[in-house]
Amino acid sequence: MRVAAVTGAGRGIGFAIARMLVRQGTAVVVNDVDGRAAHDAARKLTNTVAVVGNVATEAGAKAVVEAAVNEFGGLDVLVANAGFGVVGVEVGDVTAEDWSRVIERNLTSQFYCVRFAVPVMRRRGGGRIVGISSRAWLGQAGGTPYAAAKGGVVSLMRSLALELAPHGITANSVVPGSIATPALEAMDAKAREVLLRAHPMGRFGDPDDVARAVCFLAHPAAERITGQTLYVTGGRNLLLPSRTP
Numbered sequence: 001m002r003v004a005a006v007t008g009a010g011r012g013i014g015f016a017i018a019r020m021l022v023r024q025g026t027a028v029v030v031n032d033v034d035g036r037a038a039h040d041a042a043r044k045l046t047n048t049v050a051v052v053g054n055v056a057t058e059a060g061a062k063a064v065v066e067a068a069v070n071e072f073g074g075l076d077v078l079v080a081n082a083g084f085g086v087v088g089v090e091v092g093d094v095t096a097e098d099w100s101r102v103i104e105r106n107l108t109s110q111f112y113c114v115r116f117a118v119p120v121m122r123r124r125g126g127g128r129i130v131g132i133s134s135r136a137w138l139g140q141a142g143g144t145p146y147a148a149a150k151g152g153v154v155s156l157m158r159s160l161a162l163e164l165a166p167h168g169i170t171a172n173s174v175v176p177g178s179i180a181t182p183a184l185e186a187m188d189a190k191a192r193e194v195l196l197r198a199h200p201m202g203r204f205g206d207p208d209d210v211a212r213a214v215c216f217l218a219h220p221a222a223e224r225i226t227g228q229t230l231y232v233t234g235g236r237n238l239l240l241p242s243r244t245p
């Protein structure tokens with residue numbers, strides 16, 4: 001049986017990815033820093049184990065990979081999804097602490113997970129790494145740390161693709177546009193309305209839209225697809241970055 005680990009899978013996009021992987025017959029390590037969310041998510045799905053922890057720490061990331069090995073015998077798929085956005089802060093008001101926190105949660109967390117996952121995947125003869133980026137990486141006024149972190153994700157995946165190709169491990173980025181998740185629902189109504197108008201399809205995406213793209217790249221048959229950046233934005237990335245979030 002194939003084994004996957006999905007970080008930040010307690011809710012939103014990560015939960016949708018874990019659910020779709022389980023439906024496809026994959027055993028899944030469900031990670032979240034929110035213990036209740038992680039356990040609730042794992043309870044709703046079969047063939048999962050919950051790992052509570054912050055993957056922006058080495059110990060948290062290591063625990064995710066160790067759980068895959070100890071509970072299911074190895075790891076085939078890593079989906080580095082955990083992250084969060086901060087918008088509406090001009091660069092002069094971004095503190096050094098805010099900058100570090102956003103980079104750690106969105107980018108360093110992916111590096112830590114990859115670092116522990118790769119030796120396990122190499123022993124298994126291959127694997128799939130999918131990093132969740134954001135359309136913001138193309139440019140986001142008021143979101144410089146987040147945009148920089150998500151650009152780092154694209155660059156990390158491209159570099160991993162080159163480095164790991166001889167080992168049968170692919171690495172790709174999935175780039176969501178605005179997806180209707182608790183994070184988006186937490187925005188105020190006016191900001192959401194402005195954002196909606198920036199979408200050529202006139203509606204936000206669904207977490208399952210992102211999950212389908214991830215499952216495609218995570219499939220064993222996707223062995224020749226590596227270093228790619230797959231947009232799930234309903235066409236929004238074709239437009240110039242706006243001042244909207």
Ligand SMILES: NC(=O)c1ccc[n+]([C@@H]2O[C@H](COP(=O)([O-])OP(=O)(O)OC[C@H]3O[C@@H](n4cnc5c(N)ncnc54)[C@H](O)[C@@H]3O)[C@@H](O)[C@H]2O)c1
Binds near residue numbers: 014085109176183
């Ligand atoms: N929702 C969107 O519109 C959107 C758009 C582009 C990119 N994204 C990206 O997609 C990913 C998921 O977003 P979402 O909207 O589902 O967010 P969400 O806030 O609804 O869910 C994220 C989950 O990750 C967990 N998490 C956060 N940091 C963590 C950490 N360091 N360790 C472990 N768990 C952690 C949270 O507790 C939460 O349960 C994020 O990387 C986000 O940046 C989302």
